[in-house]
């Protein structure tokens with residue numbers, strides 16, 4: 040039996056998981072014992088059966104392999120019987136969720152900082168997912184955090200790095216490590232869910248697309264599925280090789296960081312569909328020829344057409360969206376006679392609803408869409424569902440959007456991000472809003488009158504847990520609104536997110552310029568929050 044070595048340590052400050060795990064600069068993670076303290080804290084508090092299995096993988100960013108090797112040694116010293124690790128240390132976040140579920144693991148460590156840049160001076164992250172395949176709920180992340188503040192030792196065994204690039208099993212101490220194909224199980228699942236025959240048929244008759252993998256984790260998945268199984272031409276997937284620094288780019292599929300794709304889709308040579316995914320493969324961007332689809336609209340449009348996909352036919356039980364996501368999905372739910380749940384930001388809040396069978400499809404404004412097939416949002420899944428719907432219905436993205444708005448009306452929507460602003464200024468802005476809450480109703484802000492304002496709190500309908508302070512909502516007469524939140528995923532300063540929404544009924548102007556349709560809400564946001572004064576910024580860094 041290989042000797043377990045106990046390494047004395049002292050707590051690091053600030054190991055509190057954010058919206059999605061612990062995310063910090065690589066240099067922070069490189070401090071001796073930093074990653075080890077956090078991983079040991081996870082192992083100390085999470086529920087594990089006898090002889091548990093741990094899933095390990097990440098988005099391939101810089102430092103991924105180092106932490107994977109260390110996590111393997113620590114798992115062996117902490118009583119795990121088996122580790123399943125993606126070849127090359129790679130597993131997209133949704134693929135990891137699937138592997139946890141399929142092989143009945145007790146949980147998994149996913150190494151990613153998602154859409155944030157990678158490299159020695161950029162970002163890294165560690166997230167723990169529980170046995171249902173989903174991100175650890177708040178009670179677990181709080182327990183992990185509490186443990187990080189008291190930890191005094193971590194355990195490891197002394198053994199060399201394993202070969203992460205060769206498929207197969209090796210023993211580390213008495214623990215089995217299986218290096219698995221990161222793509223195969225996931226691709227099989229997608230083929231079970233969707234009408235691949237219908238998609239293959241439209242591809243054969245000339246339907247074209249471009250998928251931008253942004254030099255991040257989805258490249259191998261997209262190539263295998265789109266080009267390999269569905270017959271799209273070679274070259275359909277661009278930037279398909281995962282790189283440790285994502286080629287120096289932000290692997291964030293939005294209109295700023297995927298601008299090349301956007302320009303292509305708005306130009307004369309646009310294929311039928313443009314799509315992209317992020318660093319760890321859970322976000323998606325959908326653009327039709329000449330038509331960008333907001334993530335909020337995408338959720339609503341996918342839900343309205345979900346009957347086109349074989350695995351979902353006749354079994355839509357409900358829809359869930361995060362609070363800042365537009366209410367477009369609510370209108371679909373109402374028309375279909377199913378409930379719509381409004382949760383705080385963070386995929387972890389969907390887990391209970393999905394486990395209880397109360398919802399089938401969920402989505403967030405932050406480019407996330409997913410369903411009960413795994414417990415994470417899933418970028419490629421969303422793209423495949425769009426393809427499935429377009430193939431079965433034989434219409435374009437633009438036609439589908441227009442048809443949808445003509446039936447349900449249109450929720451004009453945008454998110455303004457003020458990135459890496461001074462933390463004190465951002466906190467003061469939020470505190471200023473909280474202080475105004477009791478007296479805001481009835482206030483006139485330019486053309487708009489405040490109908491109600493609150494700080495969003497959520498009571499989980501399954502376990503009754505309460506999550507307070509989840510963003511400030513300012514609702515205007517007529518149904519439009521502005522929401523303010525501080526990001527929980529940034530690694531420098533604070534990021535202020537301002538979410539703007541204006542509903543136009545089917546009888547209104549359904550094809551107007553979004554910024555014009557939101558001008559009154561943008562002005563009201565500045566008036567009520569004093570964004571320029573608090574942040575020193577007169578314009579957002581990113582508009583999505």
Ligand code: G16
Pocket residue numbers: 058059152153154321322361384385386387403405407525526527528529536
């Ligand atoms: C994470 C969560 C998402 C959430 C997003 C919001 O996404 O998984 O559920 O919507 O953060 O981030 P923020 O707090 O910055 O607004 P990801 O893709 O970063 O894992």
